Amino acid sequence: MNSEIAKSTSRSFPYRIVIEQRLKEPSRTYSLLISVLAIVVALFIGGFVIAQAGGDPIRSYRHIAKASFGNIGVFSDTLVKATPLILVGLACAVAFRSRLWNIGAEGQFFVGAFGASAIVLTPILPPDTSPWIFIPVMMVAGILMGAFWGLIPGFLKAKYNVNEIISTLMMNYIAVAWNNFFIYAVWSESGFQMSPMFTKNAWLPRLTDYSKVVPAFRGLTTHLGLLFGILAAVLIWFILYRSRWGYEIRLIGDNPQAARYAGLNITRNTILVMMLSGGLAGLAGMSEITGVVHRLQGAISPGYGFTGIIVAWLSKLNPFAVILVSILFGALILAGREIQPSGIPKMIQGVILVCLIASDFFLRYQIRIVRRE
């Protein structure tokens, strides 16, 4: 689409609009501005649909803002919702960076939660084990289960060129059925569709647990998982931008052809990236189950794995931006629980993603108004 096919607004008008490809990367401020504008447009469209469905858009948005950032208590709850999003968003970001479309973070989240639960409920460790042993073992179990769930589609992709989008999605449904089997049949607490409560030693510490020392922490539910998320972001940043492996990941993502000619082992990288991605999502599941839910049950995720895709895309796959974007989406999920109709948060997420992708056009092309000769 270069200037030859530019559209003229009218024959006699002395100016015309030219759309041409950008030759250099737009500045950071400009691309941030475009993203913000895309979100604003998305909120307008979302508001329009809410009004069509019989709701009051302004009241809905005001409610979302107040119920998620209104005071330190609700902000702490927002951080709780943001915690799994950070980890899942990183999982998606690292896979997308290598051009692997891991849409299976939801399933990896579920089996991560299963892995952590198995340590407590099987029981692999006795209930009076010290938290200093419990928590690391559960983390490893969650990460390993998630990594295993990523390994299967990664292996199939690397060996048989099986489309990972579909295989990771199918693994989601399998993960849910797998968890349900254990929730209903094996660990069911007196016939209810949930496992017994975990022993306190297996809970991630929350801020409120330290309210004796710091009274201001009373009632704050933010838990250690948030720290996992932040540390994971640092680690992923380091891997991607400061390590040889990260260079390989980015090279394969940017130009797989060149990577192959350079002799990179694409098979190995595909499998490893899928395992890393799955492990992060598995850790998210472990953090959610030990930090918030404290038992294995069916409803542990309002679609974190899918929101992670949007988070990763909105952060332009930057690990630190993932943290900020996760907080915004955590707010949307937290406040969205009380909004009627209940599908609104999901719909707004969809509108935001659509607007974001559409807005990328403005990063690749520039639109100028020039004078006719």
Next chain:
Amino acid sequence: MDPIIILQAGVASGTVLLFATIGEIFAERSGVLNLGVEGMMLLGAMSAFSITVKTGNPWLGLLVAMLAGGLISQIHAFISIHLQADQVVSGLALGFLATGISLVLGEGLSKAGTVSLMPSFSIPVLSQIPIVGPIFFTRHSVLTYFGYLLIPAAWYYINHTRPGMNLRAIGEFPAAADTLGINIYRLRYFYVFLGGVMAGLAGATISLAIAPGWFSEMTTAGQGWIAVGLVIFAQWDPIRAAFGSYTFGALRRLILDIQGPTTILGLRNPFYYNPYWGFFLQMLPYAFTIIVLVIGSREAIRKRLGAPAALGTPYIRGERGL
């Protein structure tokens, strides 16, 4: 556990996958990958059911569902054809959006009760044929019979007509097609629209014929994604797509029925005595999709067949094409 009944019901429920898969084949043959099938199906199922509840006319519901699927697919068409965005992400976004809209507009619809459904009937002479008659021509919805007509029609269109040849050309080598004066942009919009219409039809087939009602996201339960997988298994061929769809339909039905009887072939039925094993049965369609993908992908490598060459890449006029 009568095999004839399972196969009969399998053909019925396979019709859903058939419509969605053939629709996606058209879109992908034109070079546009649309991952929003699941969302468009949900939108179709919701609008078909909702309109039928309000008007009592399932045909109107069907029409609106097809239009809704077609219209929302144009968002993806615009973003991927004119804005040249990544088709994977754009398709996912469309899926999120369509799912969200369906959930918002479908609020409370699950309590709507029963509605009049698409008519079903037996075909007079054909239903008398042994085995084939009871499976394919007895007490099926009119949509299932429409599916039978669609399979050869789609195959003939793609392989033996001029517009079908253009369709293959814009998916394989758009730059060459462009030099012949084929309007690539317009055709791609059209085939994405067709894919959306078919996905809407697939959704309406669920909510008005196969499993009537609205059950939020469980209405489709991942069948849109299975359809995207089946396209690869089918090697972008409608006849193989039909084979895959009906097989999957029968598998879904078998899983429901196998937990019923106390004995199977004279043996104790473990799924009857251990109802929780049903969760492993529930995994089967999804595990089977992965297996089918492995088969399809290996075959593609062996026969050097594969996706339309331009699948997933935007066509930019004046740039060096494929």
